[in-house]
Amino acid sequence: MYNDRTNLVAYVSQFSLRMAVQSKNKALMCKVFSSSLGPVVIRWFDGLRAGSIDSFKELTKAFGFRFITCSRVPQPLAFLLSLIMREGETLKTYSDRYWEMFNKIDGDFDDVAISTFNLSLPTEHGLRKSLIGKPVTCIHQLMDWIDKYKRVEKDQ
Incomplete structure (x- = not known):
């Protein structure tokens, strides 16, 4: 489950690994992606304009832009x-x-x-x-x- 406090890069990586068998079916990946989002993130997802996302790559890019503050920044x-x-x-x-x-x-x-x-x-x-x-x-x-x-x- 992704919430707005989790590392989004790790979440997308884990999601992609779990969906590896379905990786060719990008439409399915986009639909399943929303099934593991927490309340704040699902509101963002539900607020996406119909037809504004054409691929799983675009979805994860938009997701990353919106929740970038949750990314883990490596320490020196x-x-x-x-x-x-x-x-x-x-x-x-x-x-x-x-x-x-x-x-x-x-x-x-x-x-x-x-x-x-x-x-x-x-x-x-x-x-x-x-x-x-x-x-x-x-x-x-x-x-x-x-x-x-x-x-x-x-x-x-």
């Missing part, structure tokens, strides 16, 4: 580089904040993410010491190490 890598673990912050809270920002950055920056996460921890933090002693080579390894240390932190 600098936002990730500026994150540090705050004094008194738990590893769980910090890692949640870190991964939320990491997910907002477009591009393949796994190596940078591994390095910056490590460097953003206080020098005396046990996880940082472990990562220096045994460096990880992928994001999944880093997440595994973080999970282990979150459990240790929770038990203390």
Whole structure:
């Protein structure tokens, strides 16, 4: 269901994937498109002048122009580089904040993410010491190490 707060680019992409089998039938795609719109958006859709849209591409373009403010704007890598673990912050809270920002950055920056996460921890933090002693080579390894240390932190 699309409402006026959802990322419209992601919505159109997901809709197109679900309709891949019917992708040649653009008229059907336009009709089905309206079936998953929330109240605000359906009012916009219902207000379209008859015959004003000739293709699914035109429909998604008009949709994009109307609801552009809901588009996700990728964050620059600098936002990730500026994150540090705050004094008194738990590893769980910090890692949640870190991964939320990491997910907002477009591009393949796994190596940078591994390095910056490590460097953003206080020098005396046990996880940082472990990562220096045994460096990880992928994001999944880093997440595994973080999970282990979150459990240790929770038990203390």
